[in-house]
Amino acid sequence: MYLPAHFEETDQETIRDLISAFPLATLVAQTLDGLVANHIPLMMNRDGTLVGHIAAANPMHQLITPDQDVLAIFQGADAYVSPNWYPTKLETHQQVPTWNYEVVHVHGRILFQHDAKAKIAAVGQLTKEFETRTNGADGWRLADAPQDYLKARLADIVAFKMQINRIVAKSKLNQNKAPQDIENVAKMLSLHGAERMASRMKLRNSDD
Amino acid sequence: MYLPAHFEETDQETIRDLISAFPLATLVAQTLDGLVANHIPLMMNRDGTLVGHIAAANPMHQLITPDQDVLAIFQGADAYVSPNWYPTKLETHQQVPTWNYEVVHVHGRILFQHDAKAKIAAVGQLTKEFETRTNGADGWRLADAPQDYLKARLADIVAFKMQINRIVAKSKLNQNKAPQDIENVAKMLSLHGAERMASRMKLRNSDD
Numbered sequence: 374m375y376l377p378a379h380f381e382e383t384d385q386e387t388i389r390d391l392i393s394a395f396p397l398a399t400l401v402a403q404t405l406d407g408l409v410a411n412h413i414p415l416m417m418n419r420d421g422t423l424v425g426h427i428a429a430a431n432p433m434h435q436l437i438t439p440d441q442d443v444l445a446i447f448q449g450a451d452a453y454v455s456p457n458w459y460p461t462k463l464e465t466h467q468q469v470p471t472w473n474y475e476v477v478h479v480h481g482r483i484l485f486q487h488d489a490k491a492k493i494a495a496v497g498q499l500t501k502e503f504e505t506r507t508n509g510a511d512g513w514r515l516a517d518a519p520q521d522y523l524k525a526r527l528a529d530i531v532a533f534k535m536q537i538n539r540i541v542a543k544s545k546l547n548q549n550k551a552p553q554d555i556e557n558v559a560k561m562l563s564l565h566g567a568e569r570m571a572s573r574m575k576l577r578n579s580d581d
Numbered sequence: 582m583y584l585p586a587h588f589e590e591t592d593q594e595t596i597r598d599l600i601s602a603f604p605l606a607t608l609v610a611q612t613l614d615g616l617v618a619n620h621i622p623l624m625m626n627r628d629g630t631l632v633g634h635i636a637a638a639n640p641m642h643q644l645i646t647p648d649q650d651v652l653a654i655f656q657g658a659d660a661y662v663s664p665n666w667y668p669t670k671l672e673t674h675q676q677v678p679t680w681n682y683e684v685v686h687v688h689g690r691i692l693f694q695h696d697a698k699a700k701i702a703a704v705g706q707l708t709k710e711f712e713t714r715t716n717g718a719d720g721w722r723l724a725d726a727p728q729d730y731l732k733a734r735l736a737d738i739v740a741f742k743m744q745i746n747r748i749v750a751k752s753k754l755n756q757n758k759a760p761q762d763i764e765n766v767a768k769m770l771s772l773h774g775a776e777r778m779a780s781r782m783k784l785r786n787s788d789d
Contacts, residue, residue, distance in 0.1 A: 374619055375639035397659045397682055401618065401652075403611040408652045408688075410609065411582055412751075414661070414680050431583035444609075444616045448656060451605045453622070453711045456721045467730045470708055470721065472622050474605055480616075500678055503661045507773070513664045513678065522675045543620075565715070 374478055374541055379549050382475070382542035391449045391477050391542070392417055396503075398425075398479075402443040404436035415445060415535070416499055423479065423535040426495045434485040434531045443483055445535060449475035450569040454547065458561040459554040473545050473558075473570055480539040486532040495532035546574045582686055582749055587757050590683070590750035599657045599685050599750070600625055604711075606633075606687075607654040612644035623653060623743070624707055631687065631743040634703045642693040642739045651691055653743060657683035658777035662755065666769040667762040681753050681766075681778055688747040694740040703740035754782045 382388060398415045401408065411433055415425040423445060427433055437443060451474035462468040486492065497515055504512030515523060547555045555578040563571035590596060606623045609616065619641055623633040631653060635641055645651060659682035670676040694700065705723055712720030723731060755763045763786040771779035 374617070375636055375641065377638075397656075397680060399607060399654060399656065401609050401616060403616060407650060408609060408611060409582070410652060410654055410686060412656070412659075412682055412684055428583060430585075433583065442615060444618060446607055446618055448605075448607065448620070451620075453715060455712060455715050456725070457716060457719070466726055469704075469726065469731075469734050470711065472605060474620055476620055478618060496677075503678065504663060507661060507663050508665055511665070517664070518674055518677065523677075526677050 374476075374543060376541065376543055380543050380545045382477075382544040387544065388477050388540060388542050389417060391475055392447050392479075395447050395449050398423075398445040398447055400433075400443060400445050402433070402437050402441065406432070406436055409433060409436060414499060414503075416502055418498075418534075421537060423481070423537065424495050424498055424532075425535070426492065426499075426530045426532045429529050429531050431531075434533070437483055437485075439482060439484055441482065442480060442538070443535070445479040445481070447477040447479070449477075450567065450573060451475075452562050452565075452567040452570040454558055455561070458558045459550065460557050461551050461554055471547070473547060473574070475542075475544045475546070475573065477540060477542045479535070479537055480541070481535045481537040483533050483535050486534065489527060492527045492530060492532045496527070496530070544573070544577065546577045548577065552578060582684070582751060584749065584751055588751050588753045590685075590752040595752065596685050596748060596750050597625060599683055600655050600687075603655050603657050606631075607656070608641075608651060609654065610641070610645050610649065610651040614640070614644055617641060617644060622707060622711075624710055626706075626742075629745060631689070631745065632703050632706055632741075633743070634700065634707075634738045634740045637737050637739050639739075642741070645691055645693075647690060647692055649690065650688060650746070651743070653687040653689070655685040655687070657685075658775065658781060659683070660770050660773075660775040660778040662766055663769070666766045667758065668765050669759050669762055679755070681755060681782070683750075683752045683754070683781065685748060685750045687743070687745055688749070689743045689745040691741050691743050694742065697735060700735045700738060700740045704735070704738070752781070752785065754785045756785065760786060
């Protein structure tokens, strides 16, 4: 990824927060079938791996080899930024449009897991996380489904862990602009309903 | 992409609408530097190509060759779906969590353009589109910037057209569920603030 120094994201908490807030990863690999991309919710484990599962019918687990580099992309908020929103534009008119966005690129290797224990662990972990977020203490549990039904569903999937070799993250939040420009862009984005991008920009601007 | 028949999106208008509503493409290519992904706003032209531009400092235009297959991914709304939201769950308890999402994969080849005419055309087209959406008749225009400044900015970029070979799109909107399940999931997502996904599900459910 093209990454000017002022847009490079190095804060580990920010990177983890983005993965947690936008868990649907785009998992990309170059395979014998060409470039393959699949969209899969992933969770970062305490051991620093990414955990997920795919349909057993998805040929990805046959196409990707254990020694192959793959890329998991997590995409945060994004928004068009109009030059009209920079107050300093009025002085020099030296502004052009841009696009703000936040992304995390995780480079690593995948180990597919076909045993029931690993599958239950992956499904259990993802379910607990997203059910707790969605329904709190009333969250759905694996045990709510009949045993036979659950067994059949587990037969339909393959679990995996992604070992992380390298993370490259970009927070493109107008950091190369004057503080008053950032402030007003955030205000305008907020007015246009882009609340997440607006709050990320304000937070980053106040950090500097 | 793994694509069960019931999730395949074949409606051309739906595909164009997603590209238009989520223009920040993830452009992926296998290069001599490994897998490379860049995030670039793209627009579909009347001639059926995708138009964009990148920083001249982005090595992408040197790494990608004209005869190479690349992939532009457009990602729409996505949302976690709890089994608790399916009314039919109460009868059989035979439901598990899933993730709904909409994506468009555009496979094709890229022609980079280094001449001023092509650069102005690309920048002008994208600017007009996004300024009109954002500011209506008061939109910023290229002519609002000083000539010398604009010339320097154009020197900093490379334009490109992506010739489309193939589009594969997936609308994963619970189409494999009962109508009353889809209706209630859409209602719950709406309550959780996932308005776009909710309205896409309701629209698709009413089509069938």
